[in-house]
Amino acid sequence: MRSAKYSGAGAAAEVVSVIDTEIPSPGPGEVLVRVGAAGLNPVDVKIRAAAVDFGPIIYTDLPGWDVAGVVSDVGPGVDEWAEGDRVFALAAFPAAAHTLAEYAVVAAGDLAASPSTWSTAQAGAAPLAALTAWQALETAGVRSGQRVLVLGGAGGVGHLAIQLAAARGAEVVATASPAKHELLRSWGASETVDYRDEAALAAIAPVDAVIITVDDTLPPRGAVAAGTSVVTITGLTDERRAELASWGAGPVERILVSANGGQLAEIAALAESEAVTVHLDSEFGLDELAAAQERVESGRVTGKVVVVVDPRV
Structure with a gap:
């Protein structure tokens, strides 16, 4: 072969x-x-x-x-x-x-x-991207009625995190360049923000969870309230972790995806209902x-x- x-x-x-x-x-x-x-x-x-x-x-x-x-x-x-x-x-x-x-x-x-x-x-x-998104949302404890901020919403993990969070009944805020905002909305984001627009980023209201898919990137200060869960798939420096802690965020966790056929089957079921593409x-x-x-x-x-x-x- x-x-x-x-x-x-x-x-x-x-x-x-x-x-x-x-x-x-x-x-x-x-x-x-x-x-x-x-x-x-x-x-x-x-x-x-x-x-x-x-x-x-x-x-x-x-x-x-x-x-x-x-x-x-x-x-x-x-x-x-x-x-x-x-x-x-x-x-x-x-x-x-x-x-x-x-x-x-x-x-x-x-x-x-x-x-x-x-x-x-x-x-x-x-598989890797979908399971990463799924396990990030699980780690953050995302559930119906919550607000979730996805940093890097147009990437492999990001675009699946938007859809999986929306399928859980969460309200999704996602960042990307403006040319990709229509796609973000088609995936279920109710609010889209240009990641380069500091004023727009600062205007994001507090969220219950942040999913970070971009290397060593912090969410906007205003989006983080006491108890906001932060999950990163790329890692954060000690300095950035300390800054998040000073804002009241917690817990702050980094995850490494693991193989899981059962979770993939749940994602496949959502795909069958056309909730995830x-x-x-x-x-x-x-x-x-x-x-x-x-x-x-x-x-x-x-x-x-x-x-x-x-x-x-």
Whole structure:
């Protein structure tokens, strides 16, 4: 089979290649998936550029975590999946998963049935970002009737956080450049703000929760009241954490997404009811992986970048 490979740390055009390797076999509790599509995320390009582990995130020269496709074979003890099932998953994260290939072995518990309302490309693009958004909202305790501020509402995690928060009955405020405000509203944001407009940012009324998807960024002071939950997916410096604490925010937490087939199934159910969709910024073939990673690194992505490994799946 064909599989993506990194030759070491460096620029995508210099270290990304496609090699031929053996089709893996599923072990106990595992499923072999014929890959249709695999999403790319900022963590993919960061770990490729450095070729080192990032805390619990394991570096591998055979990349990929997101996956959507069709079950090709099942290992011993797997009863919930059968050949031909259409599935998607965040595989093994933060351990290596090797999903940027024509076939990938995935733990049965990481899988969920792909929504019929999504294309294979959308399903492949969704898992890491959708689960990050879901788990961020869970950590913040977001519920119906609350106000939620999503910083970076047009990104991969941000655009899904808007939709998932709205599906919970929350009122969503989201930031992005003005050209993307119509999209934010289509995803369920009731209030949109230009992230560069200091006056507009200062005018945001207090919210119950803040989801930060942008590196080392603080919410506007006026949006934070005593007890406002703040969840970041990128991390905050000690100085920024102290500043938030001085405003009365709490708790302030950073999360690292984890694979969870059950949560993906809940997201898929929302997709079936058309409450959640995946906006595809761009699609690339496996041989175009370097260009796909460069697109992610551009910082101009709206929604998700996906690699279509096999358009027939």
